[in-house]
Amino acid sequence: MIDRVGAPVSDIPRSRAFFAAALAPLGCSGIMEFGPDATDMDPAAAGFWRDGEPDLWIGGEEGLTGVLHVALSASDRATVEAFHAAALAAGGRDNGGPGLRPHDHSSCSAAFVRDPEGHNIELVCHAPACPPV
Template identity: 40%
Template sequence: MFSHVTVGSNDIARARRFYEGVTAALGLERQADYPEAVAYGRPGGRPQLWIVRPLDKKTATAGNGVTIGLDAADRAAVDKAHAAALAAGGSDEGKPGLRTHYHPNYYGAYVRDPDGNKVCIVCHKPA
């Protein structure tokens, strides 16, 4: 359904450190690396998650109500990505666990990246 998602950052080097561990835990790889942007995608695919300095040169800010959802292959990957996010300067917004109010197999974790963007790491498969 989506072509790509773009997340704003005021410090691309810091954002790269944060997203490297998160995306690696999810089987994604860095596919583009520029002074003002870095992008990730599935191996053999195209970049679909872009971290960029805003093109208008204004300060990047997190959107209220905006969450970037990253799909995990299994629950262990959710746990690993959450730990990597915290180790790389992210803040916890919800530890890994079931959220059955969404559906019976929704296993997710929530973090904020160093710029304040909310990221959900989720596995929709049964244990």
């Protein structure tokens, strides 16, 4: 289970716009932002959530380097497809289109995109009877 994930980014406004659009099909209902005056992070940070506290943070956090792979969960295949389409429309790059991933298990459906920073973002449906689109 993921409580939250933090990803280093070099252009917070660009990445904020990308994630706001890409996460809309998942029901992302909030964005929390902090500037360098409110936290020890420099530059600012933005957190995204569906229910309650932010689950995904982006920012200029020192010490975080490299490419992140984060898997987020979906309840159905239609959401996996909507995420992939929204992420590409927001400037993401395809890293594995929506479809079954039988090497994980027979009903696993997922899609992968690279965000503007090159991080690998996955949306996956693990439901045993994940309904087809």
